[in-house]
Amino acid sequence: MNNSHIIDILDNAALAELTETQLASVRNHVDACPSCAESYHAAVLTSQVMHARVAVQVEPSPFFATTVLARIREQQPDNLPAMLRLWRSARYLVSSMALATAALAVLSFVVPGPAVGSSEPATTAYSAESVILGDEDELSYEQVLSTIYPEVEEAKEK
Amino acid sequence: MVEEAAQEVFLKAFTQLASYEGRGSMEGWLTKIATNTCLNMVRGAKRRPEQTAADLTENENEWLDEKLSSVANAQHRSAERDLIAADLADRVLGVLSPEDRLALTMIDGDDATIKEVAEVTGWSESKVKVRAFRARRKVREAMEKLIGVKKQQEVDLRTAGD
Numbered sequence: 001m002n003n004s005h006i007i008d009i010l011d012n013a014a015l016a017e018l019t020e021t022q023l024a025s026v027r028n029h030v031d032a033c034p035s036c037a038e039s040y041h042a043a044v045l046t047s048q049v050m051h052a053r054v055a056v057q058v059e060p061s062p063f064f065a066t067t068v069l070a071r072i073r074e075q076q077p078d079n080l081p082a083m084l085r086l087w088r089s090a091r092y093l094v095s096s097m098a099l100a101t102a103a104l105a106v107l108s109f110v111v112p113g114p115a116v117g118s119s120e121p122a123t124t125a126y127s128a129e130s131v132i133l134g135d136e137d138e139l140s141y142e143q144v145l146s147t148i149y150p151e152v153e154e155a156k157e158k
Numbered sequence: 159m160v161e162e163a164a165q166e167v168f169l170k171a172f173t174q175l176a177s178y179e180g181r182g183s184m185e186g187w188l189t190k191i192a193t194n195t196c197l198n199m200v201r202g203a204k205r206r207p208e209q210t211a212a213d214l215t216e217n218e219n220e221w222l223d224e225k226l227s228s229v230a231n232a233q234h235r236s237a238e239r240d241l242i243a244a245d246l247a248d249r250v251l252g253v254l255s256p257e258d259r260l261a262l263t264m265i266d267g268d269d270a271t272i273k274e275v276a277e278v279t280g281w282s283e284s285k286v287k288v289r290a291f292r293a294r295r296k297v298r299e300a301m302e303k304l305i306g307v308k309k310q311q312e313v314d315l316r317t318a319g320d
Contacts, residue, residue: 007295010294010298011291011294011295011298012291012294014265014266014269014294015266016266016269038302038305038306039298039302041305042298042299042301042302042305043294043298043301045222045225045301045305046250046266046294046297046298046301047266048225048243049243049244049246049247049250049301050247050262050263050266050267051266051267052240052241052243052244052247053243053244053247053248053251053263053267054263054267054268055240055244056240056241056244058160058161060161060164061161064161064164064165067165068165068168068169071165071169072168072169072172072173075169075173
């Protein structure tokens with residue numbers, strides 16, 4: 001077996017892929033041929049370093065996922081108008097505020113409050129001044145009647 | 159560089175997810191993306207000139223010494239020694255083109271078949287075979303040269319000592 005043949009066997013396939021027959025013939029030849037022995041030795045070392053290279057495992061840094069997600073966000077299309085982007089970021093706040101305002105408005109109109117602005121004539125109303133000064137004791141009987149029954153008084157006038 | 163490549167692969171997988179038609183396996187699709195990404199990154203990196211023993215680090219020299227003097231045995235194997243061997247592999251693989259390097263790493267390192275490499279890279283099987291053959295020869299010759307220089311250095315040292 002000549003040298004070139006051994007070298008062809010070594011270069012043709014990975015050492016791990018060589019058949020038993022091929023390996024036996026290589027070893028037999030290597031024992032008798034120092035030049036091929038060097039080539040074989042180099043091939044064995046190369047195979048070892050190659051396997052060591054592939055066996056190296058690299059642990060990702062703790063921020064790996066964050067970095068990848070940030071890069072994905074950067075890559076996403078950013079051609080939306082500024083107002084639309086503003087709306088997207090603030091829409092939940094704005095809609096919740098609008099909802100709260102509407103609820104308050106409904107509550108103000110629907111829930112009954114104290115009666116204000118009744119249709120009593122101005123003459124029958126007691127003024128704050130008259131109450132404070134205690135004028136109510138001096139009201140005449142007719143005045144009291146006209147206050148209680150304003151329609152009767154109106155009918156009399158007619 | 160490995161983490162950079164992994165980031166790139168995840169990013170591409172996310173942005174190209176719509177292009178996955180579900181014909182092959184998801185793993186195969188991801189492997190293709192990873193292979194192309196790594197190949198492009200290696201292409202972008204500067205190729206190393208052929209290494210000599212003088213370029214090796216102290217650890218790499220020591221590792222080669224151990225191997226050459228046949229002292230290496232099971233007790234010398236450790237994670238650290240494997241890392242040194244991996245660095246040495248990078249140095250030797252630096253003489254190859256990115257494509258040859260990919261073929262050799264997958265076949266000789268990862269024990270992938272010619273067919274698997276062809277599927278992942280999109281090259282024909284004969285092209286993969288040629289690349290692997292050429293790469294194996296170049297790397298073996300580079301290693302032989304390193305061993306030769308190391309041996310010569312030892313001889314020189316012994317002569318100087320005498």
